[in-house]
Amino acid sequence: MKKAFGYILTALLLSTLLFTGCNYDDEGVFQYVLSSEPRDDRALNILGYDDSDISAVKIYFKSKYGLEMFQDRTYTTLDGTKAAKRATLYSLIDTDYIVYLTQDTDNGTLQTPINGVYVYSFADQATKQAATVTYDGSADGSFDGNPNFIIGKYIYCLSGKDKITPYLISVSVSAGSYTVEFTAQSAITVTGYNFYDVDGNVFTFADSDSNKMYVAVDPDTGAENGLMTTAGNNLPNDDDVTVISGFTDSSKGTQYVILQNDDDVEIYSSSDGATFTRIHRRDITASNHLYTYFDDTYIYYNIPGYAAMYKVNVTDSSRSSEDFSRLRNLDIAGYFAQGTSSTDPDYLVIATRDNGFYILEAGGLSSLKRY
Numbered sequence: 001m002k003k004a005f006g007y008i009l010t011a012l013l014l015s016t017l018l019f020t021g022c023n024y025d026d027e028g029v030f031q032y033v034l035s036s037e038p039r040d041d042r043a044l045n046i047l048g049y050d051d052s053d054i055s056a057v058k059i060y061f062k063s064k065y066g067l068e069m070f071q072d073r074t075y076t077t078l079d080g081t082k083a084a085k086r087a088t089l090y091s092l093i094d095t096d097y098i099v100y101l102t103q104d105t106d107n108g109t110l111q112t113p114i115n116g117v118y119v120y121s122f123a124d125q126a127t128k129q130a131a132t133v134t135y136d137g138s139a140d141g142s143f144d145g146n147p148n149f150i151i152g153k154y155i156y157c158l159s160g161k162d163k164i165t166p167y168l169i170s171v172s173v174s175a176g177s178y179t180v181e182f183t184a185q186s187a188i189t190v191t192g193y194n195f196y197d198v199d200g201n202v203f204t205f206a207d208s209d210s211n212k213m214y215v216a217v218d219p220d221t222g223a224e225n226g227l228m229t230t231a232g233n234n235l236p237n238d239d240d241v242t243v244i245s246g247f248t249d250s251s252k253g254t255q256y257v258i259l260q261n262d263d264d265v266e267i268y269s270s271s272d273g274a275t276f277t278r279i280h281r282r283d284i285t286a287s288n289h290l291y292t293y294f295d296d297t298y299i300y301y302n303i304p305g306y307a308a309m310y311k312v313n314v315t316d317s318s319r320s321s322e323d324f325s326r327l328r329n330l331d332i333a334g335y336f337a338q339g340t341s342s343t344d345p346d347y348l349v350i351a352t353r354d355n356g357f358y359i360l361e362a363g364g365l366s367s368l369k370r371y
Contacts, residue, residue, distance in 0.1 A: 048092035210239030
């Protein structure tokens with residue numbers, strides 16, 4: 001998602017000129033729009049996107065209706081079966097397949113073995129249950145621990161209180177039958193801490209006193225990618241820290257961490273991956289999630305339910321920040337650029353979790369329309 005957001009910054013910066021003339025109190029444009037239209041309660045979760053055609057980006061997501069796609073202002077149901085609707089874990093595999101797993105959740109927990117692996121084929125536009133499921137090449141194997149969440153093409157299993165094992169998901173087809181292979185990668189272990197939460201690509205672990213340790217993973221490899229907290233790296237780690245997200249500017253080798261520390265949102269940076277310096281702080285009511293985007297110059301973060309879209313300049317020595325959109329009550333799930341060019345998009349597609357998709361054209365806020 002962060003990659004997609006990099007394509008739309010020109011339109012976002014243009015839109016800030018439009019937002020500056022808006023009412024910034026609780027009767028702002030976006031609050032009015034959302035309060036005047038009913039929620040669709042779609043429970044939307046983005047799986048990924050295909051921007052090979054920038055004029056008609058395909059956005060794939062899971063909702064209460066199953067697997068869906070949004071393209072050209074139109075919803076398409078890819079798989080509306082009972083299994084797809086009940087899926088708890090799902091992964092987009094190279095825009096060729098969607099693999100999803102079903103679990104027995106009748107007892108109110110996801111800590112149960114899977115009971116079905118399904119493959120949706122974009123080429124066939126159909127879903128089949130995998131005929132063969134293997135674990136490290138063995139059809140008689142199983143996960144080491146309970147499968148809990150997916151990032152990219154990796155499914156992460158709790159192998160112990162302090163240990164998470166990622167498995168690479170791959171698909172092969174023969175004579176119309178699918179084989180799904182789960183291949184174990186190196187385990188992530190934080191001795192003395194228990195797994196606490198995942199936000200974006202950052203895992204949080206906590207000890208018995210609620211002190212935190214963080215591990216970032218590379219979405220492309222499933223492996224650890226820095227951000228491990230130590231006593232001297234200046235990252236807050238006490239029980240006031242509730243959520244955290246992290247990413248790396250690969251061109252500069254700089255790592256960034258954004259977190260909720262009590263009633264403050266704080267951003268830290270590090271050029272060596274060992275010592276972090278705070279570059280931004282903003283007082284804001286506590287949340288349960290941070291939506292972050294990065295384009296090598298600006299960090300954008302959104303907290304649903306508040307005056308919550310901010311951009312922070314990480315290259316400016318003054319560390320300036322700007323509240324530029326006032327997206328109150330909009331539970332954002334993603335931003336996507338579309339048009340004739342990725343560097344000069346004609347409009348933005350704004351995905352929300354329970355209020356559908358919005359189109360914002362470069363012409364102005366009067367163009368804002370919900371789909």
